[in-house]
Amino acid sequence: MEIITTIDGIRSKVREWKTKGFSVGLVPTMGYLHEGHISLVNQSNIQCDRTITSIFVNPSQFGPNEDFDAYPRDFKRDCSLLESNNCDIVFCPDNSEMYTKDFATYVNITSDMPKQLCGKSRPVHFQGVCTVVTKLFNIVGPDKAFFGEKDAQQLAIIKKMVADLNFDVEVVACPIVRDVDGLAKSSRNAYLNAKQRQAALVLSRSVFCGKSLVDEGERDADIVLAAMIDIINSEPLANIDYVEAVDGLTMSKVRDISGLTLFAMAVNIGSTRLLDNFVVEV
Numbered sequence: 001m002e003i004i005t006t007i008d009g010i011r012s013k014v015r016e017w018k019t020k021g022f023s024v025g026l027v028p029t030m031g032y033l034h035e036g037h038i039s040l041v042n043q044s045n046i047q048c049d050r051t052i053t054s055i056f057v058n059p060s061q062f063g064p065n066e067d068f069d070a071y072p073r074d075f076k077r078d079c080s081l082l083e084s085n086n087c088d089i090v091f092c093p094d095n096s097e098m099y100t101k102d103f104a105t106y107v108n109i110t111s112d113m114p115k116q117l118c119g120k121s122r123p124v125h126f127q128g129v130c131t132v133v134t135k136l137f138n139i140v141g142p143d144k145a146f147f148g149e150k151d152a153q154q155l156a157i158i159k160k161m162v163a164d165l166n167f168d169v170e171v172v173a174c175p176i177v178r179d180v181d182g183l184a185k186s187s188r189n190a191y192l193n194a195k196q197r198q199a200a201l202v203l204s205r206s207v208f209c210g211k212s213l214v215d216e217g218e219r220d221a222d223i224v225l226a227a228m229i230d231i232i233n234s235e236p237l238a239n240i241d242y243v244e245a246v247d248g249l250t251m252s253k254v255r256d257i258s259g260l261t262l263f264a265m266a267v268n269i270g271s272t273r274l275l276d277n278f279v280v281e282v
């Protein structure tokens, strides 16, 4: 496995691969890798001849009072995990490689999509995500890019951006990977102490309860949401940011469950903001 830090370095490597006819998969990450990330690498290895994983804690997707500085980092461990999972290249640019001093161009979706759900409390987040993903697509030129359904709004926004801007890349969605007790894997789980880790199980319990209500035939989103919210509110350490049912494509609120519907939540456990969700198509 090669570690590459420069844009020129990645470009010449990908050029070499493409002349040999290899397809290239990209897995964008912010590092501190876990089995969720590795499931994306595995999918890329299955679907593409070569896999590049980017590790870049992207400053432009963090608000001024968010955890950019504290975000967990362990580059050595990440590299050994990636190497043992047959990743071909780690692309780990530093901030100045990605954002020159006079950087001034951002990619933004102008509909309400990025303003819903996480966008309400993180107003600059999706602009930062769209910008860095655009840059990674332009730097790497992948045939396919792999994203987790864990970040469902991010996935929907990236699919929309790729369609609107005609990126020549296939976005592949990968299912949420969970710990055995149900908690969705997340780099931010590292912030939780033992008590908080236990409390965090209300997210997945709420997701499983909501999903089974819909599977049993409930079609009133408010009834499903009320049951989900009750479970979260039963945990004193949990503070709801949002629990909502939205159209799976536009991210606008729905009351009747029909077509593609996303039930998504952000819940603070102590000061750690965790996400979970499920999607239904009825």
Ligand code: AMP
Binding pocket: 028, 029, 030, 031, 035, 036, 037, 039, 040, 146, 147, 148, 149, 150, 151, 174, 175, 176, 177, 178, 184, 185, 186, 187
């Ligand atoms: P991050 O490093 O948090 O930016 O995540 C990088 C990619 O991994 C994103 O596409 C995430 O959706 C995906 N991801 C993170 N956690 C999980 C998980 N538990 N299951 C599946 N994909 C995940």
